[in-house]
Amino acid sequence: MAxxxxxxxxxxxxxxxxxxxxxxxxxxxxxAASPTPHAAFLADPVSNMAMAYGSxxxxxxxxxxxxNDWEVQYQQDTPVAPRFDVNAPDLYIPAMAFITYVLVxxxxxxxxxxxxxxxxxxQASSALAWLTLEVLAILLSLYLVTVNTxxxxxxxxxxxxxxxxxMIGGVLMGLLFGKIGYYLVLGWCCVAIFVFMIRTLxxxxxxxxxxxxxxxxxxxxxLRMYLTMAVAAAQPMLMYWLTFHLVR
Numbered sequence: 001m002a003x004x005x006x007x008x009x010x011x012x013x014x015x016x017x018x019x020x021x022x023x024x025x026x027x028x029x030x031x032a033a034s035p036t037p038h039a040a041f042l043a044d045p046v047s048n049m050a051m052a053y054g055s056x057x058x059x060x061x062x063x064x065x066x067x068n069d070w071e072v073q074y075q076q077d078t079p080v081a082p083r084f085d086v087n088a089p090d091l092y093i094p095a096m097a098f099i100t101y102v103l104v105x106x107x108x109x110x111x112x113x114x115x116x117x118x119x120x121x122x123q124a125s126s127a128l129a130w131l132t133l134e135v136l137a138i139l140l141s142l143y144l145v146t147v148n149t150x151x152x153x154x155x156x157x158x159x160x161x162x163x164x165x166x167m168i169g170g171v172l173m174g175l176l177f178g179k180i181g182y183y184l185v186l187g188w189c190c191v192a193i194f195v196f197m198i199r200t201l202x203x204x205x206x207x208x209x210x211x212x213x214x215x216x217x218x219x220x221x222x223l224r225m226y227l228t229m230a231v232a233a234a235q236p237m238l239m240y241w242l243t244f245h246l247v248r
Contacts, residue, residue, distance in 0.1 A: 091154065094161020101127065101164045104171050108246040111175060127164075127242055134160050134238075138231060142205075145223045151204050159200055163193050163235045167243050174247030182247045190236035197232035 102124045109115040109123075135156050142149065166189025174182030205224050 089155045089158035091158050091161070094158050094164065097164035097168060098127065098131075098161060101168050101171075104168050105246055108171055108175055112248060130238055130242065131157070131160060134231075134234065138227075141227050141230075145227060147205055147224060147227075149204050155204075159197065160235070162196065163189075163239050166190065166193055167239050170239070171243050171246050174243075179247055182243075186239060186243065190239055193235045193239070194232050197235055198228060201228045201231060 102120065105123045106115060106120045109119060135153060138156055139153065142151070166186065169189055170182050170186030173185040205228055206221070
């Protein structure tokens with residue numbers, strides 16, 4: 001009941017109740033707005049940047065896997081020069097690796113007090129003889145299997161010469177860390193050269209078989225597969241044979 005002596009009604013409690021009812025959970029009297037993507041990014045920038053970077057790497061990796069980067073480019077039925085195509089066989093790395101291998105072998109023999117010019121010459125001639133035998137054996141096998149391929153003798157020398165890079169790394173790690181370092185590095189390089197030879201020779205030998213219409217499970221195609229595997233498997237064995245006596 002209102003006071004008879006009060007001239008005006010007290011409406012402060014009603015207004016306070018009205019404002020309180022209209023006040024949003026935000027606490028400032030304004031209705032709460034839904035969070036925008038920009039606000040969500042500012043809330044946790046580190047995790048959002050990591051997610052964006054990971055998605056970008058995944059997309060780039062998928063694109064790299066889907067793209068065939070092993071094929072040699074051609075221009076008017078002629079292979080592109082190595083300076084224009086990173087997959088073209090080039091003798092620069094194999095030749096420099098062979099020379100460096102001979103020098104590293106001399107260093108290893110010198111650290112073991114076994115160095116002599118005759119022994120160093122024997123090391124170089126032995127490596128060159130094995131490379132020559134490899135090339136001749138592959139050419140003879142290609143002839144016997146009747147493979148029509150664009151592989152030349154220079155291409156084979158280039159592909160087979162890449163193993164000297166792994167041999168250099170194995171011997172150097174053996175000199176620095178002993179046999180454990182030698183076996184670890186040489187083992188990794190052996191796996192790498194095995195995969196490289198499989199991927200490279202498959203494009204050169206088996207692709208030509210498919211172009212000739214040879215059945216996938218045919219006898220001739222199986223011989224080509226065995227030849228590819230044999231050449232790839234011979235690389236790790238030769239890498240070990242030419243370096244194991246240099247590390248003690």
